[in-house]
Amino acid sequence: MADKIEVSGFRHFFRTEIGSVQATGTIDLSIKAGEFVTLVGPSGCGKTTLLKAIAGFLTPSEGNILCDGIPVRGPGRERGVVFQELAILPWRTVRRNIGHGLEIARVPKAEREATVARLIGLMGLGGFEDRYPHELSGGMRQRVAVARTWAADPEVILMDEPFAAVDAMTRLTLQEELGRLCAATRKTVFFITHSVDEAVFLADRVLVMTRRPGTIKAELEIPRSASGGRDWDSFTSDPLMQKIAGDVMHLVHAERV
Ligand SMILES: Nc1ncnc2c1ncn2[C@@H]1O[C@H](COP(=O)(O)OP(=O)(O)OP(=O)(O)O)[C@@H](O)[C@H]1O
Ligand SMILES: [Mg+2]
Known part of the structure; x- marks a missing residue:
């Protein structure tokens, strides 16, 4: 699969009246066409900053972002955001x-x-x-x-904690529905969440960030069933999925601020 999104040497600083805040460390990542990548990391580590840069809402202080090999210079119809x-x-x-x-x-x-x-x-x-x-x-x-x-x-969907505000039960349904929607439409998805289970449940690959200024400290491939879909019953009874979720939890906890 070709790279749909390519981020290289990305780093971002916000300039404010009381000085400059380094939002992220140096980040390199690529997302293949049709891949579902989730991103977890502590609050304030720079997740939204990275997503906004990929969406084209923010110009990186350093580095390059490509979509289909073309530099991102602003929002575009091929990149939808939730x-x-x-x-x-x-x-x-x-x-x-x-x-x-x-x-x-x-x-x-x-x-x-x-x-x-x-x-x-x-x-x-x-x-x-x-x-x-x-x-x-x-x-x-x-x-x-x-x-x-x-x-x-859009070819690429960028989602920043889209289910954070809904109750836990509804969230399970939404996650299953999103899984079905993705299996039916084969979009490239970049999805930020605070929930480790959600990250592992939905992803082909989970990225874990360090605390601010965030960099990507780990990357875990998640084996998926051939149909691409998932449901919570099989996820919770699958020892491999539970083991991966446990590993991601340890990586995230080590970054608590
Ligand atoms: N517009 C801004 N001006 C100044 N600083 C900002 C701005 N937006 C974000 N920051 C700072 O950049 C850092 C990263 O913010 P960002 O919103 O990317 O974090 P996040 O990982 O999405 O956090 P959360 O999980 O809480 O949503 C934070 O320290 C934040 O205070
Ligand atoms: Mg955020």
């Missing part, structure tokens, strides 16, 4: 939120409706197409946000 803070429009129904990017891109109505209907099915939102965000639960709103980013069909 942030922790909800980014859905309260005055639009579920259907029209998910189709929003497609409307902006002037995708023909029939094609737009087909894409939206497929995502509503994949994300378990059937029956709620014409509801407004305030009529949904937090987990459902989060699913709408994920579906909206997916609908625009």
